[in-house]
Amino acid sequence: MPRIVKHPQERRKELLDAARDLFFERGYEATTVNDIIARAGMSKGGFYHHFASKEDVLEALAEAMARESLAQLQAILDEPGLDALTRLNAFLSRARRLKVEQAPAIRAMFYVIFRPGNLVLYHRLNAAVGAVTLPALARIIAQGQEEGIFDVPDVQAVAEIILTLGASTHDAVARAVNAADTLEGEAAAAALDERLRMHGIALDRILGLPDGSIRFVENGFAKALMMPAQAP
Amino acid sequence: MPRIVKHPQERRKELLDAARDLFFERGYEATTVNDIIARAGMSKGGFYHHFASKEDVLEALAEAMARESLAQLQAILDEPGLDALTRLNAFLSRARRLKVEQAPAIRAMFYVIFRPGNLVLYHRLNAAVGAVTLPALARIIAQGQEEGIFDVPDVQAVAEIILTLGASTHDAVARAVNAADTLEGEAAAAALDERLRMHGIALDRILGLPDGSIRFVENGFAKALMMPAQAP
DNA sequence: CTTGACGACCGACCGACGGTCTGTAATATG
DNA sequence: CATATTACAGACCGTCGGTCGGTCGTCAAG
Numbered sequence: 001m002p003r004i005v006k007h008p009q010e011r012r013k014e015l016l017d018a019a020r021d022l023f024f025e026r027g028y029e030a031t032t033v034n035d036i037i038a039r040a041g042m043s044k045g046g047f048y049h050h051f052a053s054k055e056d057v058l059e060a061l062a063e064a065m066a067r068e069s070l071a072q073l074q075a076i077l078d079e080p081g082l083d084a085l086t087r088l089n090a091f092l093s094r095a096r097r098l099k100v101e102q103a104p105a106i107r108a109m110f111y112v113i114f115r116p117g118n119l120v121l122y123h124r125l126n127a128a129v130g131a132v133t134l135p136a137l138a139r140i141i142a143q144g145q146e147e148g149i150f151d152v153p154d155v156q157a158v159a160e161i162i163l164t165l166g167a168s169t170h171d172a173v174a175r176a177v178n179a180a181d182t183l184e185g186e187a188a189a190a191a192l193d194e195r196l197r198m199h200g201i202a203l204d205r206i207l208g209l210p211d212g213s214i215r216f217v218e219n220g221f222a223k224a225l226m227m228p229a230q231a232p
Numbered sequence: 233m234p235r236i237v238k239h240p241q242e243r244r245k246e247l248l249d250a251a252r253d254l255f256f257e258r259g260y261e262a263t264t265v266n267d268i269i270a271r272a273g274m275s276k277g278g279f280y281h282h283f284a285s286k287e288d289v290l291e292a293l294a295e296a297m298a299r300e301s302l303a304q305l306q307a308i309l310d311e312p313g314l315d316a317l318t319r320l321n322a323f324l325s326r327a328r329r330l331k332v333e334q335a336p337a338i339r340a341m342f343y344v345i346f347r348p349g350n351l352v353l354y355h356r357l358n359a360a361v362g363a364v365t366l367p368a369l370a371r372i373i374a375q376g377q378e379e380g381i382f383d384v385p386d387v388q389a390v391a392e393i394i395l396t397l398g399a400s401t402h403d404a405v406a407r408a409v410n411a412a413d414t415l416e417g418e419a420a421a422a423a424l425d426e427r428l429r430m431h432g433i434a435l436d437r438i439l440g441l442p443d444g445s446i447r448f449v450e451n452g453f454a455k456a457l458m459m460p461a462q463a464p
Numbered sequence: 465c466t467t468g469a470c471g472a473c474c475g476a477c478c479g480a481c482g483g484t485c486t487g488t489a490a491t492a493t494g
Numbered sequence: 495c496a497t498a499t500t501a502c503a504g505a506c507c508g509t510c511g512g513t514c515g516g517t518c519g520t521c522a523a524g
Contacts, residue, residue: 003489003502011501033482043503044483050501054482119351153443157430164400168393198389205437211385235473235518243472265511275474276512282472286511467524478513484506491500 004041012050014040016064019057024109028058029117058121062128070132072098077136084144089215091140096217100224107177107226114174130163137163144207151208158206165206169199180226192222233275244282246272248296251289256341260290261349290353294360302364304330309368316376321447323372328449332456339409339458346406362395369395376439383440390438397438401431412458424454 006014018040022031033054037047051057076082076090099106113122138159144150152158172195179188200216207214238246250272254263265286269279283289308314308322331338345354370391376382384390404427411420432448439446 005490005501008501032480034480045485045487045504046502048483119355123351153433154426154430157427158434160403161397161400161431161434164403165393165397167399168396171392171396194386195389198386199393201385202390202393202438205440206434208437233474237472237519240472264509277475277514278473280512465524467522469522470520472517472519474515474517476514479511481508481510483508486503486505488503489501491498493498494496 008050011040011042011046012060015042015047015050016057016061020061020065023058023061023121024105024112027112027115027118028121055120055124058124059128062124063131065125066128066132069098069129070136073136077139084140084147084149085209085213087143088140091136092214092216093218096221100221103225107180110173110177114170114177126167134159134163141207149209152206162203162206165199165202169196172196176222176226185227186223189223189226192226193217193219196222236273240282243272243274243278244292247274247279247282248289248293252293252297255290255293255353256337256344259344259347259350260353287352287356290356291360294356297357298360298364301330301361302368305368309371316372316379316381317441317445319375320372323368324446324448325450328453332453335457339412342405342409346402346409358399366391366395373439381441384438394435394438397431397434401428404428408454408458417459418455421455421458424458425449425451428454 015036019031019036022035022039025031026035033044033047036054036057037044040047051060073091073094076087076094079087079090082090112118113125138155141150141152141159141162142155145152145155172192176188176192179185182188196217200214201211203209203214203216204211247268251263251268254267254271257263258267265276265279268286268289269276272279283292305323305326308319308326311319311322314322344350345357370387373382373384373391373394374387377384377387404424408420408424411417414420428449432446433443435441435446435448436443
């Protein structure tokens, strides 16, 4: 085969893109390094020149995805003049909107991520998202504490708790995703909405707010996310 | 090699025991099926006669461990005459005592379970413990709701949330474990205690209780658990 | 006691996969 | 133009989970 040389950054990106597509298409363990290099049009040696291991690719991928996600929400974090609760609700609202806009991709991602053989994928993504979100969340909580709106015993600890609390919704999401194509799709989506509402109340209480202060869902969010778009 | 025939149950148990020892000694992925059969004194064919796969062993192991754990706490769940909060605190207290009594084994387990290559081990154990604990927790919460002690929006959802909330402590536990043999062992243990106290407050609030109602830790618990026993 | 069937067990073998190694073409450096 | 370095190629390897054909113990039926 002819040797093709490109800028390292470009090659790296091509490999990452190929890996991303394959991971979310076939699953992480089901994707082999040979699959990745085949799609990226590269050799084994080239691959291991850019990455130390298959998991190294995943790590880089997760970090990049997490950073890109947060970047789309950064404006809300920096926006002056918002009190902490308004900021948090705006943050959550925008996050939901972005998800709905990317619904098909998000759906595919959820669909594959909770299947066997994808634990590492799930864990790495979760950890990467957590790592970039933690400081942002901690800042909001600290602001709320200063403003006297929130009432928490320890900002850092509560930030961590709230973050990992998000994982408690994942089981419910998995259930909804797996039921989405069945007849009970609507019911599953409604159940997820309700479950997310409960999650919101848990957040309220941990932050010392009245129930319902945080809008973690809006009606029909789960349905908009999970159900394939219907022709009008 | 001579052929040895035993009662299937006995063989199964021997394989499970060997697997348990090796998983918590070398780690899950680092343990090969050959390792397991070597320790159990059995052949490959015999192994796959009793278990469908390596992960099948783990599944059976996790379930057995989870069941045994809960069995030691069952008395408190069945004890009549306890209000929900007292029952919950008794449950937690007894769980702590059992952990401290088994401190070396628990320490070894935590030490290996958070290392790379043990995600599946961690996940299966967690899922198995969750599966057996969920109904128990839901019953306590339902009791508290009836008694008017707790105030939750939805018993089942809150039970799930509280369970997965436990996972939020695992990061902190992992940090403490990894620092236990260093000079900062004491400090790490104290940090873990504090972190667990925060967790308790989060539980209070989710259940609609005043801060401090649930005693999730007692002073020195983390130290008793993490620090190797000193000669007097 | 003989026989036959069945479940338990053996161990050589396999295919796939992540990763390595030697070598070479392209590019940067002097 | 010489030379060192980087980027890439692809054959190869070791390991590991899992398979498969066959064999041996056990026990019930005749």
